[in-house]
Amino acid sequence: MLFLSIITISIVTKSKDDTSQGSNMAAFVTLATNDSYARGAMVLGKSLRNHNTSRKLVALIGPQMSDPCQSALKKIYDDVRMVDVLDSGDAAHLAMMKRPDLGVTFTxxxxxxxxHYSKCVFMDADTLVLSNIDELFDREELSAAPDPGWPDCFNSGVFVFRPSMETYGKLLQYCTEHGSFDGGDQGVLNGFFGNWATADISKHLPFIYNLSSIAIYTYLPAFKHYTFDPKSKQIAGDVHEASTHPTFLLEWWTLYSSAVVPMLQDMYGDQPFHSGCVEDGSLSSHAQALQPQMSSEERKEKWEQGQADYMGMDSFDNIKRKLDTFLK
Structure with a gap:
């Protein structure tokens, strides 16, 4: 959700000042393999623009993406490139022959x-930027935040890296020889950059750069399982999930409905598409979806699991109000 890595490279040597010589030398990069992820990438790109990033925006996309979504991404991103390891015939294609189970990882x-870029910051398409984060380009490869479930590993949803064909080749070789301990890119990258936990603390990003309020990794379930009413600013959907991050979820949907949906409507034209938004106020009966009533025992379990609703029921103001009432 919200939500919100390095080895020595010899192929190209660049000074730290490379990224300050022009924004074209550095870029935020994301990956969207289909239309659902494309919508998340659109929100990510808009949130970066809204917080006045000076860097270029790059989107890697899959061949399954529709033309309207590709067109919308090109209005937000400076550079949209299609990648397809299954049919590309390049080194990744050869590696795929040995490890077809890691298709998305190879992508x-x-x-x-x-x-073309000297330094990049990769961000998963499900990421929402809450402030300007251009200072990440002062970091070196591979800088990333600890994973909430495995603190000795980094979370691969946000990381700083230096593009390099030499590193690319070594990563593909690592994939074919060692695979991934978790079946995905996070396992591969943590295996390859295996000294991240101990080698250089400066490459440990503060957790706020990749914050997941309930230790889950994607906004995509939120998109699939929620419906949003832009007029009433109400979300209906899975009550359990919505209770854990209502503020961030609402911010994502507000940006999506105001900036992305109108763009998609223009791109799709007369073609129907499901935006996930309603305009007739039909969610009014679900106004409590973001504020479910939990028993004291359920709230206690949430606290013990580190899932207190800090933005809602368990906010500082509410706790202080409760204490003030008790002390009186």
Whole structure:
């Protein structure tokens, strides 16, 4: 959700000042393999623009993406490139022959082929930016935040890297020889950059750069399982999930409905598409979806699991109000 890595490279040597010589030398990069992820990438791109990033925006997309979504992404991103390891015939294709189980992982590794840029920050398409984060480009490869479930590993949803064909080749070789301990890109990258936990603390990003309020990794379930009413600013959907991050979820949907949906409507034209938004106020009966009533025992379990609703029921103001009432 919200929600919100390095080895020595010899192929190209660039000074730290490379990223300050012009915004074209550095870029935020994301990956969207289909239309659902494309919508998340659109929100990510808009949130970066809204917080006045000075860097370029790059989107790697899959061949399954529709033309309207590709067109919308091109209005937000400076550079939209299609990647397809299954049919590309390049080194990734050869690696796929040995490890077809890592298809999506190989696609993400294409980030290292963006050698037009000296330094990049990768961000999963489900990420929402809450403030300007251009200072991340002062970090070195591979800088990332600890994973909430495995603190000795980094979370691969946000990381700083330097594009390099040499590193790309070594990553593909690592994939074919060692695979992934979790079946995805996070396992591959943590295996390859295996000294991240102990080698250099400066490459440990503060958790606020990749914050997941309930330790889940994607906005996509939120998109699939919720419906949003832009007029009433109400969300209906899975009550359990909505209770854990209502503020961030609402911010994502507000940006999506106000900036992305109108763009998609223009791109789709007369073609029907499901935006996930309603305009007739039909969600009014679900106004409590974001504020479900939990028993004291359920709230206690949430606290013990580290899932207190800090933005809602368990906010500081509410706790203080309760204490003030008790002390009186």
């Amino acid at each position: 993400k590794l294409h980030c290292w082929t963006l050698t």
